[in-house]
């Protein structure tokens with residue numbers, strides 16, 4: 001039984017881990033991870049598979065996550081959005097919807113709704129694209145660009161292309177500029193509810209070797 005408890009806890013861990021951003025957006029959520037995990041592990045001791053799924057669903061709802069089965073269930077993208085987000089294209093400078101947006105709120109991924117940036121990290125760089133000097137923790141992944149020089153940034157949750165990150169330009173104290181295509185994001189003004197983050201079930205389970213040994 002010890003092993004079962006551990007496996008179930010591990011199975012739930014990635015779900016909590018990939019929402020490291022939630023505590024920033026919703027302080028109440030930060031206090032909750034222990035309770036659903038405990039409830040889930042107790043239940044799993046008697047009816048493993050059924051209760052484990054139920055616990056995962058419950059934890060997902062509490063953290064504003066919707067688990068999806070395939071990439072087809074991500075938000076539908078138009079041709080230009082696909083060109084940038086899926087094929088790593090670049091929106092023309094100075095035409096983006098959010099380049100000069102100064103409203104307070106959260107920038108989420110257009111494809112999967114993951115919260116990527118808060119407005120208080122946005123600054124004017126004059127480069128023609130929205131610029132941020134920090135991401136919401138864990139939301140953005142850095143990859144070597146195929147040009148061999150730049151660093152590409154993608155949404156950690158869905159791998160959608162966001163733009164590039166540049167270090168050492170001294171625009172702000174953090175000395176970092178995330179240069180992001182407006183079309184890769186959607187802005188949710190403070191006071192409006194954030195839509196649930198769409199998380200592929202295969203990604204949740206795939207991150208835990210304990211579930212798929």
Ligand SMILES: [Zn+2]
Pocket residue numbers: 109110111112113114155156157158159160
């Ligand atoms: Zn995404």
